[in-house]
Amino acid sequence: MNAPMSIQSCGNCGLVSMCLPLALTQPEMTQLDGIIKKSAPYRRGESIFRQGDAFTSIYAVRAGMVKTTVVNTLGEEQITGFYFPGELLGLNGLHENVYSGTAIALETVSLCEIPFLKLDELSALLPELRRQLMRQMSQEISDEQNMMLVLAKTSAEEKLGNFLIRLSLRFKRLGFSATQFRLTMSRVDIGNYLGLAVETVSRTLTKLQQRGVIKVAGKEITILDMDGLSGLNRKADEPAKLVVVG
Amino acid sequence: MNAPMSIQSCGNCGLVSMCLPLALTQPEMTQLDGIIKKSAPYRRGESIFRQGDAFTSIYAVRAGMVKTTVVNTLGEEQITGFYFPGELLGLNGLHENVYSGTAIALETVSLCEIPFLKLDELSALLPELRRQLMRQMSQEISDEQNMMLVLAKTSAEEKLGNFLIRLSLRFKRLGFSATQFRLTMSRVDIGNYLGLAVETVSRTLTKLQQRGVIKVAGKEITILDMDGLSGLNRKADEPAKLVVVG
DNA sequence: GTAAAACATTGATCCAGATCAATGGTTGGA
């Protein structure tokens, strides 16, 4: 007998150590499983939720990558994040019961949908669930604040270096190669997120390649010199490590 | 008999409608009061907490204004926010039990210190407290995301216009004039926050004054034309309203 | 009250990245 529910539960998910069920006991995890809905896969380009829609659920990414955006009243769009498996979407929708941004699949994506009202009730009963939810929100606040520094203070090369290092760390955390990975997002998206023109993204990737710190083959990136990548534009006597977001 | 505790409680605080006790009943508010510590005033320039310190409490601003900053490993500092009365500090410290930024008083400041372990326990018992805490965190995530758009996409004039409008809204919310207020932060701080050089801040304020949309007298700002201020750099046929953070 | 320090403003010059243009490569649908 094929039991789809037992195949796809928090208890046997490879992402437990970075997702909501972290630190839950097995019976507690079963309770959380009881409120989670597994979604059908989203295809590349599909919206998971849209800015302005009523807020109902948060979503944990199970597979694939997602970008989030905000649009101002002039229609100007800013990418606010790229989300990996184990990361939560929709945390910015609670205050007005409206999603304050849009989430879009960058490739085929599977999600766990967690209706927020039920999550809220369960969080009263399970202290570790409540705390982990708050930690995830706190992490996101901190990530966005560090991103403010990147946007306000760093050169194009530093921005790209920082971006690639962050991707590298998250691929590594998921068990993939830290030094060779495929970008799911376009150069236009990278530029949008980092506040750079697409031409500057392209140019700067080429420049980093000419310096020998990375190798670029279309969407494939190979990091050849991790220290070199984090030390971009550093003066010779300065420490070589950039703060890394996420 | 002077009873300091009864003078300073959530029940009779003018900031209830924008702070944690929002939506609590009177007995619930008494419970919250029981875990809050009132701090002695902080003087201008004093740190409330520092990046890297162990996370113990969040703080609600009772009077005065506070700025928060993050510093990267190169010592580069980015101001991440200006906080008004009724707003919460320290929400970015939960994930690592370390404050991920520093909070500094911009003038004489009074705070309510809320030890987080106690708040967490109480939030299990008081659903509305738990929800309001989450709403505050969600609001902050959203604010930072909108700030990313400002930093990445807008001109110096638009940045200043947006900044002044946001200040205006928060002064108004506190019962002060929406059109005439005194800046507590220096031009250098404004520039740091918006990713601009201090000279550009000064120049742009002068330019806005020459256009007649504001009047600048040192730290005093008078908004003469609110629509003009939000319509900076707009093409003639475009709507005139910028998205406003916070 | 005074002097030093800090802050704000203005002018001149410079430059990192944006914009515009053109070309080559990749992807998706028929």
Place this chain on the structure above:
DNA sequence: TCCAACCATTGATCTGGATCAATGTTTTAC
């Protein structure tokens, strides 16, 4: 398989804001 649309790269030129310099004003400490 072919073609249109989209994406990525490269070159040339432009520009908004940074940097440097100088001066005026305000605040702070003694």
